[in-house]
Amino acid sequence: MGHNESNQQHPVTIRCRVDGPLVVEGSVRVTDHRGCEFSINTEKKPVALCRCGLSGSRPFCDGSHKASGFMASEEATNGIAPSKQISASSSKKENLDHPGHHSVNKIVQRSLEVAAMTSGFHPITRLIEKALPEIESIEIGMLHVFLQHTSAGLLITENADPDVLVDLSCAMNALAPEGDHWIHSCEGPDDMPAHVKSVLEGPSVSVPVGNGKLLLGTWQGIFLAEHRRHASSRRLILSLSGSTRASLAPFTRQEAST
Ligand code: FES
Structure with missing residues:
Protein backbone atom coordinates (compact mmCIF):
# COMPACT_ATOMS: atom_id res chain seq x y z
CA MET A 1 0.00 0.00 0.00
CA GLY A 2 1.44 3.39 -1.01
CA HIS A 3 2.04 6.19 1.51
CA ASN A 4 -0.73 8.42 0.07
CA GLU A 5 -3.21 5.55 0.02
CA SER A 6 -2.40 4.81 3.64
CA ASN A 7 -2.95 8.46 4.61
CA GLN A 8 -6.36 8.49 2.95
CA GLN A 9 -7.47 5.48 4.98
CA HIS A 10 -5.96 6.75 8.23
CA PRO A 11 -5.92 10.54 8.11
CA VAL A 12 -3.59 12.30 10.49
CA THR A 13 -5.42 13.34 13.64
CA ILE A 14 -4.38 16.29 15.79
CA ARG A 15 -5.83 16.01 19.27
CA CYS A 16 -5.88 18.99 21.65
CA ARG A 17 -4.97 17.53 25.02
CA VAL A 18 -6.62 19.34 27.96
CA ASP A 19 -4.09 21.78 29.49
CA GLY A 20 -1.37 20.14 27.41
CA PRO A 21 0.20 19.65 24.00
CA LEU A 22 -1.21 18.99 20.55
CA VAL A 23 -0.91 15.27 20.01
CA VAL A 24 -0.42 14.31 16.36
CA GLU A 25 -1.45 10.76 15.52
CA GLY A 26 -0.44 9.38 12.16
CA SER A 27 2.53 9.48 9.87
CA VAL A 28 3.78 13.05 9.63
CA ARG A 29 7.00 14.95 9.08
CA VAL A 30 7.85 17.88 11.36
CA THR A 31 10.12 20.52 9.89
CA ASP A 32 11.57 23.81 11.07
CA HIS A 33 10.92 27.10 9.28
CA ARG A 34 13.57 26.22 6.65
CA GLY A 35 11.99 22.87 5.85
CA CYS A 36 14.67 20.85 7.68
CA GLU A 37 13.15 17.78 9.25
CA PHE A 38 13.26 16.95 12.95
CA SER A 39 14.33 13.40 13.71
CA ILE A 40 11.29 11.51 15.01
CA ASN A 41 9.63 8.18 14.46
CA THR A 42 5.90 8.77 14.28
CA GLU A 43 5.29 5.09 13.56
CA LYS A 44 6.26 4.21 17.13
CA LYS A 45 4.37 6.84 19.11
CA PRO A 46 2.36 9.99 18.49
CA VAL A 47 4.10 13.35 18.35
CA ALA A 48 3.27 15.84 21.13
CA LEU A 49 3.74 19.43 19.98
CA CYS A 50 4.15 22.13 22.62
CA ARG A 51 1.45 24.78 22.65
CA CYS A 52 2.24 26.44 26.00
CA GLY A 53 5.46 27.93 24.64
CA LEU A 54 7.51 26.84 27.66
CA SER A 55 9.05 23.59 26.44
CA GLY A 56 12.82 23.47 26.42
CA SER A 57 12.72 21.21 23.36
CA ARG A 58 10.26 22.99 21.10
CA PRO A 59 8.43 22.26 18.90
CA PHE A 60 7.95 19.16 21.04
CA CYS A 61 6.34 19.04 24.48
CA ASP A 62 8.70 18.22 27.34
CA GLY A 63 6.09 18.35 30.13
CA SER A 64 6.88 21.92 31.21
CA HIS A 65 3.21 22.87 30.79
CA LYS A 66 2.33 20.93 33.96
CA ALA A 67 4.28 23.13 36.36
CA SER A 68 3.36 26.34 34.56
CA GLY A 69 -0.39 26.17 35.17
CA PHE A 70 -1.04 26.31 31.42
CA MET A 71 -4.77 25.95 30.73
CA ALA A 72 -6.53 25.12 27.46
CA SER A 73 -9.62 23.06 26.87
CA GLU A 74 -10.98 23.85 23.43
CA GLU A 75 -14.10 22.01 22.35
CA ALA A 76 -15.27 21.49 18.78
CA THR A 77 -18.79 22.80 18.17
CA ASN A 78 -20.75 20.28 16.13
CA GLY A 79 -22.69 21.66 13.18
CA ILE A 80 -20.98 25.05 13.05
CA ALA A 81 -18.51 25.52 10.25
CA PRO A 82 -15.18 26.98 11.34
CA SER A 83 -15.70 29.96 9.03
CA LYS A 84 -18.89 30.93 10.93
CA GLN A 85 -17.09 30.74 14.25
CA ILE A 86 -14.37 32.99 12.85
CA SER A 87 -16.75 35.70 11.70
CA ALA A 88 -18.19 36.09 15.21
CA SER A 89 -15.14 37.97 16.38
CA SER A 90 -12.49 39.92 14.57
CA SER A 91 -9.89 38.97 17.15
CA LYS A 92 -10.70 35.28 16.70
CA LYS A 93 -10.30 35.71 12.96
CA GLU A 94 -6.88 37.21 13.47
CA ASN A 95 -5.91 34.29 15.69
CA LEU A 96 -6.91 31.71 13.13
CA ASP A 97 -5.23 33.57 10.32
CA HIS A 98 -2.04 33.50 12.38
CA PRO A 99 -2.25 30.38 14.50
CA GLY A 100 -0.23 30.60 17.69
CA HIS A 101 0.01 34.38 17.55
CA HIS A 102 -1.80 36.57 20.10
CA SER A 103 -4.34 33.96 21.18
CA VAL A 104 -5.09 34.05 24.91
CA ASN A 105 -3.42 30.81 25.83
S1 FES B 1 2.63 21.83 25.96
FE1 FES B 1 3.94 20.55 27.05
S2 FES B 1 5.68 21.77 27.37
FE2 FES B 1 4.36 23.04 26.25
Missing part, protein backbone atom coordinates in the same frame (compact mmCIF):
# COMPACT_ATOMS: atom_id res chain seq x y z
CA LYS A 106 -2.49 31.24 29.45
CA ILE A 107 -4.86 31.88 32.32
CA VAL A 108 -3.74 31.57 35.92
CA GLN A 109 -5.67 32.42 39.06
CA ARG A 110 -4.08 32.19 42.48
CA SER A 111 -4.81 33.49 45.97
CA LEU A 112 -2.11 35.28 47.92
CA GLU A 113 -2.27 35.63 51.68
CA VAL A 114 -0.51 38.77 52.87
CA ALA A 115 0.60 38.64 56.51
CA ALA A 116 -0.96 41.11 58.96
CA MET A 117 0.43 44.62 58.56
CA THR A 118 0.34 47.82 60.54
CA SER A 119 -1.97 50.56 59.33
CA GLY A 120 -0.54 52.44 56.36
CA PHE A 121 0.38 51.88 52.73
CA HIS A 122 2.48 48.82 51.95
CA PRO A 123 4.19 48.02 48.62
CA ILE A 124 3.17 44.59 47.32
CA THR A 125 4.41 44.59 43.71
CA ARG A 126 7.29 42.23 44.46
CA LEU A 127 5.05 39.90 46.48
CA ILE A 128 2.69 39.63 43.52
CA GLU A 129 5.50 39.02 41.02
CA LYS A 130 6.90 36.30 43.27
CA ALA A 131 3.50 34.65 43.59
CA LEU A 132 2.99 34.69 39.81
CA PRO A 133 6.21 33.60 38.06
CA GLU A 134 4.06 32.96 34.99
CA ILE A 135 4.16 36.71 34.29
CA GLU A 136 7.54 36.10 32.66
CA SER A 137 5.95 33.96 29.93
CA ILE A 138 3.28 36.49 28.92
CA GLU A 139 3.84 38.51 25.79
CA ILE A 140 0.61 40.53 25.90
CA GLY A 141 -1.83 40.23 28.77
CA MET A 142 -3.42 41.63 31.88
CA LEU A 143 -3.02 41.15 35.63
CA HIS A 144 -6.01 41.76 37.86
CA VAL A 145 -5.54 41.95 41.63
CA PHE A 146 -8.60 41.77 43.86
CA LEU A 147 -8.66 42.31 47.63
CA GLN A 148 -11.29 40.27 49.50
CA HIS A 149 -11.77 42.74 52.36
CA THR A 150 -13.73 45.89 53.20
CA SER A 151 -11.47 47.73 55.63
CA ALA A 152 -8.37 47.84 53.41
CA GLY A 153 -7.81 48.96 49.84
CA LEU A 154 -5.63 48.55 46.79
CA LEU A 155 -4.05 51.33 44.81
CA ILE A 156 -1.22 52.27 42.50
CA THR A 157 0.86 55.20 43.60
CA GLU A 158 4.41 56.53 43.76
CA ASN A 159 6.98 53.99 44.92
CA ALA A 160 9.92 56.36 45.38
CA ASP A 161 9.44 59.02 48.04
CA PRO A 162 7.91 57.57 51.26
CA ASP A 163 6.59 61.04 52.12
CA VAL A 164 3.90 60.43 49.49
CA LEU A 165 2.56 57.57 51.59
CA VAL A 166 2.59 59.71 54.74
CA ASP A 167 0.67 62.46 52.95
CA LEU A 168 -1.80 59.95 51.58
CA SER A 169 -2.45 58.68 55.09
CA CYS A 170 -3.06 62.26 56.28
CA ALA A 171 -5.43 62.89 53.38
CA MET A 172 -7.40 59.73 54.07
CA ASN A 173 -7.59 60.52 57.79
CA ALA A 174 -8.89 64.00 56.94
CA LEU A 175 -11.56 62.54 54.66
CA ALA A 176 -12.67 59.88 57.15
CA PRO A 177 -11.57 60.84 60.67
CA GLU A 178 -12.30 58.74 63.71
CA GLY A 179 -14.99 60.13 65.99
CA ASP A 180 -18.35 59.54 67.60
CA HIS A 181 -20.25 60.78 64.54
CA TRP A 182 -20.26 57.31 62.91
CA ILE A 183 -23.31 55.06 63.37
CA HIS A 184 -21.41 51.83 62.78
CA SER A 185 -19.12 51.77 65.82
CA CYS A 186 -19.42 48.25 67.22
CA GLU A 187 -16.08 47.08 65.78
CA GLY A 188 -13.93 49.88 67.16
CA PRO A 189 -13.33 53.54 66.36
CA ASP A 190 -11.10 52.80 63.38
CA ASP A 191 -13.52 50.41 61.66
CA MET A 192 -16.01 52.74 59.97
CA PRO A 193 -13.28 55.17 58.82
CA ALA A 194 -11.52 52.08 57.40
CA HIS A 195 -14.64 51.17 55.41
CA VAL A 196 -14.88 54.69 53.98
CA LYS A 197 -11.20 54.73 52.96
CA SER A 198 -11.57 51.24 51.48
CA VAL A 199 -14.50 52.41 49.32
CA LEU A 200 -12.53 55.47 48.17
CA GLU A 201 -9.54 53.35 47.12
CA GLY A 202 -11.43 50.36 45.79
CA PRO A 203 -10.75 46.64 46.09
CA SER A 204 -8.85 46.02 42.85
CA VAL A 205 -6.24 47.18 40.38
CA SER A 206 -5.44 46.02 36.84
CA VAL A 207 -1.99 46.23 35.31
CA PRO A 208 -1.13 45.41 31.70
CA VAL A 209 1.57 42.81 31.14
CA GLY A 210 3.99 42.99 28.22
CA ASN A 211 7.15 41.19 27.23
CA GLY A 212 7.17 39.20 30.47
CA LYS A 213 6.81 42.17 32.83
CA LEU A 214 4.21 44.25 34.61
CA LEU A 215 3.94 47.45 32.59
CA LEU A 216 4.04 49.79 35.57
CA GLY A 217 5.54 53.22 35.14
CA THR A 218 8.97 53.93 36.60
CA TRP A 219 7.53 55.52 39.73
CA GLN A 220 4.50 53.30 40.09
CA GLY A 221 3.98 50.47 42.56
CA ILE A 222 1.01 48.43 43.73
CA PHE A 223 0.16 49.13 47.37
CA LEU A 224 -2.08 47.53 49.94
CA ALA A 225 -3.67 50.18 52.12
CA GLU A 226 -4.26 48.79 55.60
CA HIS A 227 -6.72 50.91 57.54
CA ARG A 228 -7.17 48.87 60.73
CA ARG A 229 -4.77 49.25 63.64
CA HIS A 230 -4.93 45.53 64.52
CA ALA A 231 -5.72 43.83 61.24
CA SER A 232 -5.51 40.15 60.40
CA SER A 233 -3.85 38.83 57.28
CA ARG A 234 -5.38 39.92 53.97
CA ARG A 235 -6.21 37.73 51.00
CA LEU A 236 -5.68 38.77 47.39
CA ILE A 237 -6.95 36.99 44.28
CA LEU A 238 -4.46 37.27 41.44
CA SER A 239 -5.81 36.63 37.93
CA LEU A 240 -3.37 36.63 35.05
CA SER A 241 -4.33 36.09 31.42
CA GLY A 242 -2.54 36.66 28.18
CA SER A 243 -0.80 35.27 25.19
CA THR A 244 2.56 33.62 24.92
CA ARG A 245 4.21 33.51 21.54
CA ALA A 246 5.29 29.93 21.14
CA SER A 247 7.11 30.51 17.87
CA LEU A 248 9.38 33.33 19.04
CA ALA A 249 12.37 33.05 21.30
CA PRO A 250 12.50 35.84 23.90
CA PHE A 251 9.50 34.91 26.02
CA THR A 252 10.73 31.88 27.90
CA ARG A 253 13.35 31.67 30.59
CA GLN A 254 15.10 28.81 28.80
CA GLU A 255 15.84 30.77 25.65
CA ALA A 256 16.41 34.13 27.31
CA SER A 257 19.59 32.73 28.84
CA THR A 258 21.15 31.45 25.61
Whole structure:
Protein backbone atom coordinates (compact mmCIF):
# COMPACT_ATOMS: atom_id res chain seq x y z
CA MET A 1 0.00 0.00 0.00
CA GLY A 2 1.44 3.39 -1.01
CA HIS A 3 2.04 6.19 1.51
CA ASN A 4 -0.73 8.42 0.07
CA GLU A 5 -3.21 5.55 0.02
CA SER A 6 -2.40 4.81 3.64
CA ASN A 7 -2.95 8.46 4.61
CA GLN A 8 -6.36 8.49 2.95
CA GLN A 9 -7.47 5.48 4.98
CA HIS A 10 -5.96 6.75 8.23
CA PRO A 11 -5.92 10.54 8.11
CA VAL A 12 -3.59 12.30 10.49
CA THR A 13 -5.42 13.34 13.64
CA ILE A 14 -4.38 16.29 15.79
CA ARG A 15 -5.83 16.01 19.27
CA CYS A 16 -5.88 18.99 21.65
CA ARG A 17 -4.97 17.53 25.02
CA VAL A 18 -6.62 19.34 27.96
CA ASP A 19 -4.09 21.78 29.49
CA GLY A 20 -1.37 20.14 27.41
CA PRO A 21 0.20 19.65 24.00
CA LEU A 22 -1.21 18.99 20.55
CA VAL A 23 -0.91 15.27 20.01
CA VAL A 24 -0.42 14.31 16.36
CA GLU A 25 -1.45 10.76 15.52
CA GLY A 26 -0.44 9.38 12.16
CA SER A 27 2.53 9.48 9.87
CA VAL A 28 3.78 13.05 9.63
CA ARG A 29 7.00 14.95 9.08
CA VAL A 30 7.85 17.88 11.36
CA THR A 31 10.12 20.52 9.89
CA ASP A 32 11.57 23.81 11.07
CA HIS A 33 10.92 27.10 9.28
CA ARG A 34 13.57 26.22 6.65
CA GLY A 35 11.99 22.87 5.85
CA CYS A 36 14.67 20.85 7.68
CA GLU A 37 13.15 17.78 9.25
CA PHE A 38 13.26 16.95 12.95
CA SER A 39 14.33 13.40 13.71
CA ILE A 40 11.29 11.51 15.01
CA ASN A 41 9.63 8.18 14.46
CA THR A 42 5.90 8.77 14.28
CA GLU A 43 5.29 5.09 13.56
CA LYS A 44 6.26 4.21 17.13
CA LYS A 45 4.37 6.84 19.11
CA PRO A 46 2.36 9.99 18.49
CA VAL A 47 4.10 13.35 18.35
CA ALA A 48 3.27 15.84 21.13
CA LEU A 49 3.74 19.43 19.98
CA CYS A 50 4.15 22.13 22.62
CA ARG A 51 1.45 24.78 22.65
CA CYS A 52 2.24 26.44 26.00
CA GLY A 53 5.46 27.93 24.64
CA LEU A 54 7.51 26.84 27.66
CA SER A 55 9.05 23.59 26.44
CA GLY A 56 12.82 23.47 26.42
CA SER A 57 12.72 21.21 23.36
CA ARG A 58 10.26 22.99 21.10
CA PRO A 59 8.43 22.26 18.90
CA PHE A 60 7.95 19.16 21.04
CA CYS A 61 6.34 19.04 24.48
CA ASP A 62 8.70 18.22 27.34
CA GLY A 63 6.09 18.35 30.13
CA SER A 64 6.88 21.92 31.21
CA HIS A 65 3.21 22.87 30.79
CA LYS A 66 2.33 20.93 33.96
CA ALA A 67 4.28 23.13 36.36
CA SER A 68 3.36 26.34 34.56
CA GLY A 69 -0.39 26.17 35.17
CA PHE A 70 -1.04 26.31 31.42
CA MET A 71 -4.77 25.95 30.73
CA ALA A 72 -6.53 25.12 27.46
CA SER A 73 -9.62 23.06 26.87
CA GLU A 74 -10.98 23.85 23.43
CA GLU A 75 -14.10 22.01 22.35
CA ALA A 76 -15.27 21.49 18.78
CA THR A 77 -18.79 22.80 18.17
CA ASN A 78 -20.75 20.28 16.13
CA GLY A 79 -22.69 21.66 13.18
CA ILE A 80 -20.98 25.05 13.05
CA ALA A 81 -18.51 25.52 10.25
CA PRO A 82 -15.18 26.98 11.34
CA SER A 83 -15.70 29.96 9.03
CA LYS A 84 -18.89 30.93 10.93
CA GLN A 85 -17.09 30.74 14.25
CA ILE A 86 -14.37 32.99 12.85
CA SER A 87 -16.75 35.70 11.70
CA ALA A 88 -18.19 36.09 15.21
CA SER A 89 -15.14 37.97 16.38
CA SER A 90 -12.49 39.92 14.57
CA SER A 91 -9.89 38.97 17.15
CA LYS A 92 -10.70 35.28 16.70
CA LYS A 93 -10.30 35.71 12.96
CA GLU A 94 -6.88 37.21 13.47
CA ASN A 95 -5.91 34.29 15.69
CA LEU A 96 -6.91 31.71 13.13
CA ASP A 97 -5.23 33.57 10.32
CA HIS A 98 -2.04 33.50 12.38
CA PRO A 99 -2.25 30.38 14.50
CA GLY A 100 -0.23 30.60 17.69
CA HIS A 101 0.01 34.38 17.55
CA HIS A 102 -1.80 36.57 20.10
CA SER A 103 -4.34 33.96 21.18
CA VAL A 104 -5.09 34.05 24.91
CA ASN A 105 -3.42 30.81 25.83
CA LYS A 106 -2.49 31.24 29.45
CA ILE A 107 -4.86 31.88 32.32
CA VAL A 108 -3.74 31.57 35.92
CA GLN A 109 -5.67 32.42 39.06
CA ARG A 110 -4.08 32.19 42.48
CA SER A 111 -4.81 33.49 45.97
CA LEU A 112 -2.11 35.28 47.92
CA GLU A 113 -2.27 35.63 51.68
CA VAL A 114 -0.51 38.77 52.87
CA ALA A 115 0.60 38.64 56.51
CA ALA A 116 -0.96 41.11 58.96
CA MET A 117 0.43 44.62 58.56
CA THR A 118 0.34 47.82 60.54
CA SER A 119 -1.97 50.56 59.33
CA GLY A 120 -0.54 52.44 56.36
CA PHE A 121 0.38 51.88 52.73
CA HIS A 122 2.48 48.82 51.95
CA PRO A 123 4.19 48.02 48.62
CA ILE A 124 3.17 44.59 47.32
CA THR A 125 4.41 44.59 43.71
CA ARG A 126 7.29 42.23 44.46
CA LEU A 127 5.05 39.90 46.48
CA ILE A 128 2.69 39.63 43.52
CA GLU A 129 5.50 39.02 41.02
CA LYS A 130 6.90 36.30 43.27
CA ALA A 131 3.50 34.65 43.59
CA LEU A 132 2.99 34.69 39.81
CA PRO A 133 6.21 33.60 38.06
CA GLU A 134 4.06 32.96 34.99
CA ILE A 135 4.16 36.71 34.29
CA GLU A 136 7.54 36.10 32.66
CA SER A 137 5.95 33.96 29.93
CA ILE A 138 3.28 36.49 28.92
CA GLU A 139 3.84 38.51 25.79
CA ILE A 140 0.61 40.53 25.90
CA GLY A 141 -1.83 40.23 28.77
CA MET A 142 -3.42 41.63 31.88
CA LEU A 143 -3.02 41.15 35.63
CA HIS A 144 -6.01 41.76 37.86
CA VAL A 145 -5.54 41.95 41.63
CA PHE A 146 -8.60 41.77 43.86
CA LEU A 147 -8.66 42.31 47.63
CA GLN A 148 -11.29 40.27 49.50
CA HIS A 149 -11.77 42.74 52.36
CA THR A 150 -13.73 45.89 53.20
CA SER A 151 -11.47 47.73 55.63
CA ALA A 152 -8.37 47.84 53.41
CA GLY A 153 -7.81 48.96 49.84
CA LEU A 154 -5.63 48.55 46.79
CA LEU A 155 -4.05 51.33 44.81
CA ILE A 156 -1.22 52.27 42.50
CA THR A 157 0.86 55.20 43.60
CA GLU A 158 4.41 56.53 43.76
CA ASN A 159 6.98 53.99 44.92
CA ALA A 160 9.92 56.36 45.38
CA ASP A 161 9.44 59.02 48.04
CA PRO A 162 7.91 57.57 51.26
CA ASP A 163 6.59 61.04 52.12
CA VAL A 164 3.90 60.43 49.49
CA LEU A 165 2.56 57.57 51.59
CA VAL A 166 2.59 59.71 54.74
CA ASP A 167 0.67 62.46 52.95
CA LEU A 168 -1.80 59.95 51.58
CA SER A 169 -2.45 58.68 55.09
CA CYS A 170 -3.06 62.26 56.28
CA ALA A 171 -5.43 62.89 53.38
CA MET A 172 -7.40 59.73 54.07
CA ASN A 173 -7.59 60.52 57.79
CA ALA A 174 -8.89 64.00 56.94
CA LEU A 175 -11.56 62.54 54.66
CA ALA A 176 -12.67 59.88 57.15
CA PRO A 177 -11.57 60.84 60.67
CA GLU A 178 -12.30 58.74 63.71
CA GLY A 179 -14.99 60.13 65.99
CA ASP A 180 -18.35 59.54 67.60
CA HIS A 181 -20.25 60.78 64.54
CA TRP A 182 -20.26 57.31 62.91
CA ILE A 183 -23.31 55.06 63.37
CA HIS A 184 -21.41 51.83 62.78
CA SER A 185 -19.12 51.77 65.82
CA CYS A 186 -19.42 48.25 67.22
CA GLU A 187 -16.08 47.08 65.78
CA GLY A 188 -13.93 49.88 67.16
CA PRO A 189 -13.33 53.54 66.36
CA ASP A 190 -11.10 52.80 63.38
CA ASP A 191 -13.52 50.41 61.66
CA MET A 192 -16.01 52.74 59.97
CA PRO A 193 -13.28 55.17 58.82
CA ALA A 194 -11.52 52.08 57.40
CA HIS A 195 -14.64 51.17 55.41
CA VAL A 196 -14.88 54.69 53.98
CA LYS A 197 -11.20 54.73 52.96
CA SER A 198 -11.57 51.24 51.48
CA VAL A 199 -14.50 52.41 49.32
CA LEU A 200 -12.53 55.47 48.17
CA GLU A 201 -9.54 53.35 47.12
CA GLY A 202 -11.43 50.36 45.79
CA PRO A 203 -10.75 46.64 46.09
CA SER A 204 -8.85 46.02 42.85
CA VAL A 205 -6.24 47.18 40.38
CA SER A 206 -5.44 46.02 36.84
CA VAL A 207 -1.99 46.23 35.31
CA PRO A 208 -1.13 45.41 31.70
CA VAL A 209 1.57 42.81 31.14
CA GLY A 210 3.99 42.99 28.22
CA ASN A 211 7.15 41.19 27.23
CA GLY A 212 7.17 39.20 30.47
CA LYS A 213 6.81 42.17 32.83
CA LEU A 214 4.21 44.25 34.61
CA LEU A 215 3.94 47.45 32.59
CA LEU A 216 4.04 49.79 35.57
CA GLY A 217 5.54 53.22 35.14
CA THR A 218 8.97 53.93 36.60
CA TRP A 219 7.53 55.52 39.73
CA GLN A 220 4.50 53.30 40.09
CA GLY A 221 3.98 50.47 42.56
CA ILE A 222 1.01 48.43 43.73
CA PHE A 223 0.16 49.13 47.37
CA LEU A 224 -2.08 47.53 49.94
CA ALA A 225 -3.67 50.18 52.12
CA GLU A 226 -4.26 48.79 55.60
CA HIS A 227 -6.72 50.91 57.54
CA ARG A 228 -7.17 48.87 60.73
CA ARG A 229 -4.77 49.25 63.64
CA HIS A 230 -4.93 45.53 64.52
CA ALA A 231 -5.72 43.83 61.24
CA SER A 232 -5.51 40.15 60.40
CA SER A 233 -3.85 38.83 57.28
CA ARG A 234 -5.38 39.92 53.97
CA ARG A 235 -6.21 37.73 51.00
CA LEU A 236 -5.68 38.77 47.39
CA ILE A 237 -6.95 36.99 44.28
CA LEU A 238 -4.46 37.27 41.44
CA SER A 239 -5.81 36.63 37.93
CA LEU A 240 -3.37 36.63 35.05
CA SER A 241 -4.33 36.09 31.42
CA GLY A 242 -2.54 36.66 28.18
CA SER A 243 -0.80 35.27 25.19
CA THR A 244 2.56 33.62 24.92
CA ARG A 245 4.21 33.51 21.54
CA ALA A 246 5.29 29.93 21.14
CA SER A 247 7.11 30.51 17.87
CA LEU A 248 9.38 33.33 19.04
CA ALA A 249 12.37 33.05 21.30
CA PRO A 250 12.50 35.84 23.90
CA PHE A 251 9.50 34.91 26.02
CA THR A 252 10.73 31.88 27.90
CA ARG A 253 13.35 31.67 30.59
CA GLN A 254 15.10 28.81 28.80
CA GLU A 255 15.84 30.77 25.65
CA ALA A 256 16.41 34.13 27.31
CA SER A 257 19.59 32.73 28.84
CA THR A 258 21.15 31.45 25.61
S1 FES B 1 2.63 21.83 25.96
FE1 FES B 1 3.94 20.55 27.05
S2 FES B 1 5.68 21.77 27.37
FE2 FES B 1 4.36 23.04 26.25
